[in-house]
Amino acid sequence: MISGERFSVIYRLVGSEKEAIKKALDICLEQTVEFPEELVPRGMIRDHVVGRIESVTPISQASCRVTISYAVETASGELTQLLNVIFGNISIKPGIVVEEIYLPESLLKSFRGPRFGRQGLRKLLGVPHRPLLFTALKPMGLSTAELAKMAYECALGGIDIIKDDHGLTNQVFAPYEERVRLCTQAVAKANQETGFKAIYVPNVTAPYNQLFQRARFAKEVGAQGLMISPALAGLDTMRELADDDSLALPIFSHPAFQGSYVTSAENGISHFALFGQITRLAGADGVVYPNFGGRFSFSREECRRIAEGTETPMGHIQPIFPCPGGGMSLEAIPDMLQVYGRDVTFLIGGGLFRHGPDLVENCRYFREMVEKMV
Amino acid sequence: MISGERFSVIYRLVGSEKEAIKKALDICLEQTVEFPEELVPRGMIRDHVVGRIESVTPISQASCRVTISYAVETASGELTQLLNVIFGNISIKPGIVVEEIYLPESLLKSFRGPRFGRQGLRKLLGVPHRPLLFTALKPMGLSTAELAKMAYECALGGIDIIKDDHGLTNQVFAPYEERVRLCTQAVAKANQETGFKAIYVPNVTAPYNQLFQRARFAKEVGAQGLMISPALAGLDTMRELADDDSLALPIFSHPAFQGSYVTSAENGISHFALFGQITRLAGADGVVYPNFGGRFSFSREECRRIAEGTETPMGHIQPIFPCPGGGMSLEAIPDMLQVYGRDVTFLIGGGLFRHGPDLVENCRYFREMVEKMV
Structure with a gap:
């Protein structure tokens, strides 16, 4: 036995x-x-x-x-x-x-782990070498049309992954199905113009009985990834989402409601184990977390340990992308490259809007900056 | 809007x-x-x-x-x-x-809250006034037959609620379906002999795709309650379990993996809000947590605040039972009555075995002690 x-x-x-x-x-x-x-x-x-x-x-x-x-x-x-x-x-x-x-x-062997992992995600996006570029549609309160316009502009400017802000669920401002349909279309339209392979990633964090419905809807209308906050919906719910062969989409893990495991020095789970090892076991292909130097308080060393956790050997469980974000500015990128190397996804939300008045131009600037550096 | x-x-x-x-x-x-x-x-x-x-x-x-x-x-x-x-x-x-x-x-109004609440649970158990008596089947590693024998003896001795230890899921030692069938039968047999209305409560904390299957199986074979660790399976998964009209069973919330929200004095969620308000919103009828003075470190004041959170006015959301446990001994009961009053569920696991060699007698002693005190 x-x-x-x-x-x-x-x-x-x-x-x-x-x-x-x-x-x-x-x-x-x-x-x-x-x-x-x-x-x-x-x-x-x-x-x-x-x-x-x-x-x-x-x-x-x-x-x-x-x-x-x-x-x-x-x-x-x-x-x-x-x-x-x-x-x-x-x-x-x-x-x-x-x-x-x-x-x-x-x-x-009981766990499949990430379906895409770093290699699969690079292939899907057509980005073999450089860091990936990631942004979030926000603020909550914008209409679906406004968010879709933003998605279009970000994709036009060369962002690889365009996700819902994690607070966008099914609010009256921009209901889920309408938002996902229009944002998916907007990114597809931009891709036709640019030849890039940007993906739109809706947030499917939702009540138990709606989460998989939302994920299936996203798949049906052509969205190419899913984001979930596992501490809100369940780590094993994320695992099931990743394992579902009828979805077969890359999964991004968001740290909302998860912070209490790492904020105390004397109780909890290390950054390495939580955002690296456990998130991989639970099937995410990318893990979002607050970068050092932003508006959160993770240290450079803690972030480095997360990156290590995303690639430490775990049998057949693939390495995944660390996606540091949270108040990141474009100015932080050179320093981040030093810490993370090329296998990183830069998540810039508000900071992308701050750079200048034209969102498309800001995205292009972001992309060129990264392309030049590696 | x-x-x-x-x-x-x-x-x-x-x-x-x-x-x-x-x-x-x-x-x-x-x-x-x-x-x-x-x-x-x-x-x-x-x-x-x-x-x-x-x-x-x-x-x-x-x-x-x-x-x-x-x-x-x-x-x-x-x-x-x-x-x-x-x-x-x-x-x-x-x-x-x-x-x-x-x-x-x-x-x-978006939340139904506990289906039974204090009143409904008292009615189900036929215990209108006194504190409820609660125990856990353990240790992990025992066979199904051994656990069922224990369930029988606890019910015979007058325990009201007999649950799986929260670490029992579907291990080879005592596979879920076999365990739930035999333990349910064992408690029903004891009830026939005693005239009491003890219930057996299996632990349904499980992977996403198995959790509701296990809950339905429990219902089918006659189990009369379900336990779930919401931090492992998702708080909203517990809410769905409570809301499911085809189950319609009392729900007990277990704090495994939830502790990091309350262990730091400077980050997290208060005992009152987490184990009281949020657990009620998420549909539990009883909330298990470590009592003061046991092998955990909650203070008397923190426990008192949990009890307040289980009954603080929240519109139509019913009050629920605080179920303090975690290294409780029979000797602690008089003091606990002072803190909690009658609307409490005493959860004694290992302590019940410690009292004497005969489990049935230990349970009777526990019950008589509580009956005499209120």
Whole structure:
């Protein structure tokens, strides 16, 4: 019943080595049997089901890196339950951060991962080498016609990926179906004029019973990607969206409502694991997150770790695009290239409007700037 | 297009009054138009769509309570988008805590809320006055037969609600369908002997494409409630589960993977709003959370605030049961009664096994203790 195969999680635990070991022993029970230690049945449960401390390494006087392994069978091949074993109940305990995750092929095989990945997305967009250019249609309150005009201009100016702002869902200002139909048409029209292969990516974050309807509608009218906020709709909902062969569209993950996992230094999930490893397991081809130096507070090092997480080896699970955005300006691009290299998607929303009065020209300037640099 | 109706959120913002006002102005933009202030179009968008600061009250030298209102239309009648406006992008910014939410009837009408609520659950269980008794089947690794025997004994001993441990999904040790069938039968058999109305509540937290299948299977074989971890499966997935008329079962919300919203004092969602208000909006009839004094770190005051959140007036949205658990012992009950009063569900898992060697007797002791006290 137990294969002996195990997956492991590196946790950073606050406390001295002695305290960390105590905390680690507690995690071994809490995340599996959730039972008083003295009552855990002997045999298979005690020997295999209970988590196992593999190593303890002090990293300062006040924290340790601890590796704990779990039987592959505890995760039941389910993303929901895998996340539960990794960080379910202990998300409620202070002083525990999930740093990295290591899954053997016997568990990875349960997950398809990104359908496109970096290579597939580059192929779809016809952009073999340079960083990808990404923008968002906004502000909320504009009419569908205004948003479609903006989509047209962005595509005309050479932006590769044009997405809904993540706050656009089905508001009266620009109802979903009308918006998606017109924006898709607008981008297709621009592509005919430019010869480029820009894609429009609607936001399908929606109530449970409407999300797949919206995704199917998008596919029907010719949209070429989907964005979802997994913390609002469910990480496994994103996984299902990515796995759906009748959709077969690239998926972009948006970090709305996800921030609390990374804002505390003493509880949560590392940038590397959350925006890199877990987002890939959940099928996204690109992960949106706030870049350093913008209007959010991620550090340069945290962003670098996200980029590492998007490409760290994970068996057959493909590398994906880091999509740093969030108050980015065109001026930040040279510095971002230094950190991310070519395999990055620059997401500029408001900053693209700020540059000058003509949106098409601003987009061209953005594209030329990137083309010249690489 | 804009009704003029607004909902509001009380945020606690870290910083002096001046800093808090700056942060609040930023929230007004970030959560709606996500656009540079100077570029926000005049008219409807600037006047209505952008969030509005309604009040700023310093609560210490280093923090303020700030009320911000948003146009009802920004939420589009969707739980996913409502949560996005309340805390989407700003979940990524430090120093912001959602304290309380106020929704007008024009927005509340989009949500059915708990189907049973406190009254409905008491009626289902035939327990008009006293606190409800709740336990969990565990540890993971036991066979279906062993879990069913445990369910039988708990029901025989007078426990009202017998749930799967939240880590039991579809593992090889006790596969879902077999477990749910046998545990349902076991509890029904005990009810025939006792005349009680105990219910078995399987955990339906599962991958997107299996969750409703599992819930329907549970209904078919006669299970009388469902448990879900909304942070793993999606808060709106729980809402859909509660709203499904073909299921029409009480829903219990489990806090696995949800803790990071409440573990930091400077970023997240208050216990009151998350485990009370939001969980009710998302349709749960009972909310499981770690009690003070157990093996987690919630304070007595935080737990009291959760209980308040489960019953604070929210239009037609019914009050629900707080279900404090997490390392609770029988000895803690008198003190818990002081904090929660009668409208509480005591969740004891491992502690019930610790009391003595005979599980049925332990359950009887637990029940008699509670019956005597109220």
